[in-house]
Amino acid sequence: MVYRYNEIVQTSEVAPPTPGRPRSEAARRAVLHAVDDMLVEVGYAAMTMKGIAERAGVGRQTVYRWWSTKAQILLEACVDDARSELTTPRRGDAQRNLLDYLVALTEFLTGSPAGLAYRALLGEAQHDPEVRELLCTADVLAEPTQIVLDRVRPVAPAMPEDRLAATQLYGPILAQVLTTGSGLTRSLLKTHANSLLYAWQS
Amino acid sequence: MVYRYNEIVQTSEVAPPTPGRPRSEAARRAVLHAVDDMLVEVGYAAMTMKGIAERAGVGRQTVYRWWSTKAQILLEACVDDARSELTTPRRGDAQRNLLDYLVALTEFLTGSPAGLAYRALLGEAQHDPEVRELLCTADVLAEPTQIVLDRVRPVAPAMPEDRLAATQLYGPILAQVLTTGSGLTRSLLKTHANSLLYAWQS
DNA sequence: CTCATTTCGAGGCACGCTGCATCGTATCTA
DNA sequence: TAGATACGATGCAGCGTGCCTCGAAATGAG
Structure with missing residues (x-):
């Protein structure tokens, strides 16, 4: 295959999935x-x-x-850490599970290198559709959020469908960090968890 | 003032606030x-x-x-449009006001050039602290959201403080658009508005 | 163990963007 | 009318990109 400048080149040659990687x-x-x-x-x-x-x-x-791409490297560098940092142990009642998750998410987004990477990727996704797709295929937030929602759903009969419930849960925290750079206080996180649980229980 | 390469230069000379702008x-x-x-x-x-x-x-x-900066131009280019597109008229009851705002916000973020600009700026803010500060000083979302919250607060005694209430309202919509690129359906927006109102009414 | 294959680090290069300097010109103010 | 200022255009050093090439080193099949 011949490369030339200013020519669209399929990346099939570059970055082969698993051809053989000796050292x-x-x-x-x-x-x-x-x-x-x-x-x-x-x-x-x-x-x-x-x-x-x-x-x-x-x-x-x-x-x-x-x-x-920078984005590809960054995603690979942070995805494992992100998953482990956002997976909270089952503990206590529904409200406690929600609060634990919100606290973990806030610390992830504001204090963790992996969270910093995720924010950078999400930012880049607003400029580059390929990055958005990359981020969707390995969505860091979706899976851990789903785990928490599954724990809460049995005692929250009015909880809406997963997609909306997930954004209701983590959207405010994510929006706060993205727009201001710092997270909500623990006390506000608790208020938020209580609000949601109250709404979802009736 | 002398400019030289690879030297930190105060931008005091470039972009003077309002020196005199004949033509x-x-x-x-x-x-x-x-x-x-x-x-x-x-x-x-x-x-x-x-x-x-x-x-x-x-x-x-x-x-x-x-x-x-690109960001400065973009902000100046979209801030007026954003404000007008996000300011919904007072109409009907509290739930209707919330829903109208959520619909306007979704259309702004997914369909409007000004919304596209805001998303690009918010993305850039994740890479550049100066852009974040720029975006905070002229926060496009805060003001219109506050207007809606003020309309609803009289009938929502359990509504938390403004900052949390605002993120509870627009956070899920913003998060949905930023992560997936498309907005929630009108039906889901209605569900979200009902959830919040129910929780805020205690 | 030997040798073809493949990746490695390093450097080269064309191209495009950045941000300041400079030119001569057009417009506005005094 | 004379001075001041912003204008469009152009030049430039510096730097990042992404592909190419080189010789060295490591691999794995025979």
């Missing part, structure tokens, strides 16, 4: 680790494919071989 | 109009200061004279 794992981990660090240190906007490669001690082409 | 208005309008069009046509990511200037038939330095 890739070391470089792969180095890149993911570098992205994780750089996001906190310099921010998403100043994070550069070139900079990532240099920081990881890796050739630029090595980065392009497995990922074609 | 600026024509160029200013041309730029704002060009940004409005280009956002829809090519998207935020592909929108370029150079491209804006060319599209507006304006020198690049003229653009830098009045604004220092």
Whole structure:
């Protein structure tokens, strides 16, 4: 296959799914680790494919071989952490489960590197449809939210369908962080959980 | 004042607040109009200061004279439209006011050029603290939301403080659009309005 | 163990955008 | 009419992108 400038090139050659990766794992981990660090240190906007490669001690082409976008790297770097940070143990009654989740979500979005990565990706998704699709296929928030909703549903007969219930639960927290940069206080989170539960129980 | 490359330069010289603008208005309008069009046509990511200037038939330095960032231009280009599109007339009871607002907000975020601009700005705010601050100082959503909340509060004694109530109201809608790109159906918006009103009435 | 295959790090390069400098011109004010 | 100012256009260094090329190193089949 011949590459030329200003020509739309299918990325079928770049970033092959799993062709055979003899000693890739070391470089792969180095890149993911570098992205994780750089996001906190310099921010998403100043994070550069070139900079990532240099920081990881890796050739630029090595980065392009497995990922074609900053967003792809970032998603892969944060998705596991995000899942574990957002999965709260079942504990206490419905209200307690909701509150635990809202607190975990707030800490994730405001304090965790993985949460910072998710916010950066969600921001980029507003500029680039491909990133949006990427984020939809591996939606970080949907799964942990669903787990909590499933716990609450038995005692919340008026809870609407999953999609609306999920946005009712995490939407206010996400909106607050995205617009102001900081989360709601624990006391307000508790009020929010109580409101929802009250509405869902009648 | 001397400019040099790779030197942090105060933007005090560029974009003076209101020094005197003899025949600026024509160029200013041309730029704002060009940004409005280009956002829809090519998207935020592909929108370029150079491209804006060319599209507006304006020198690049003229653009830098009045604004220092794509985000500044975009905000100025959409803030008036946003306010008018999100201000719903008082009509009917509390539930009707809430629903009207939620419908207007959904249409704004999914169908309006101004809404597209707001989403792009909110996305950029996740990458750049300056944009976040810019967006906070002229928060497009806060004011219209507050108007609706003030109408509803007299019949909603259990409504929490403004900040939480506002995010409870628009957070789910915003989160839905930001994550999936499309809004909730009217029927789901109605359900959401009913939920909130029920909870706020205690 | 040997050798073809593949990836590795490093560097090169064309292209486009950024942001300031500068030019000559058009417009407004005094 | 004279001075001040903003205008459009253009030039430029610097930097990131994404593909190419190179020789070295590691892999895995025979």
